Amino acid sequence: MYTCICNAIKESDLRKAARQHRGGAESVYAKLGKRPNCGHCLEEAEDIILEEREALATPLAAA
Ligand code: FES
DSSP, X not given: OXXXXXXXXXXXXXXXXXXXXXXXHHHHHHHTTOXXXXXXXXXXXXXXXXXXXXXXXXXXXXX
């Protein structure tokens, strides 16, 4: 599924980039070689980025 239609950025690519790069949506887009156009995706992109970083910071439960 695409998070950003203007730049054809898939949610999966955004999640991967969020784990590898710092900053907000615009910074992560820049690392993907993109920049916002209409801006409609930015709020959702920020949520996805935060979600990924929180998942990184949360230790896995011991099995
Ligand atoms: S949908 Fe992402 S900039 Fe337009």
